[in-house]
């Protein structure tokens with residue numbers, strides 16, 4: 001029966017999508033941290049991130065600056081651009097650790 005084969009294919013995919021929708025911000029945070037470490041970590045660490053936060057206190061201006069700056073400074077490809085900025089921002093707003 002064709003319907004069973006379709007169900008067998010669609011169910012796991014659906015389960016994965018639901019998992020991603022539910023499980024989440026932690027997975028996203030880890031993804032950001034991993035991307036930052038891979039692309040920026042050889043030169044920058046938490047201390048740098050905090051100093052970038054001090055340089056620009058206004059969150060909106062700071063994000064706009066990261067957005068522009070990272071287009072020419074070791075530009076992260078595709079979706080990693082936003083993922084890395086989100087990670088940097090969450091580290092700054094989490095405050096000193």
Ligand code: HEC
Nearest residue numbers: 036039040041042043044048052069070073074075076084
């Ligand atoms: C090969 C080394 C290297 C890599 C990789 C690298 N950077 Fe940098 N970055 C530097 C150097 C050197 C500077 C200039 C000195 C400083 O401000 O620390 C800098 C400066 C910066 C600054 C501050 C600029 C300013 O005007 O104050 C930011 C923000 C930054 N990098 C973000 C990143 C991010 C995000 C990544 C990953 C996508 C990254 N960098 C990857 C070496 C690197």
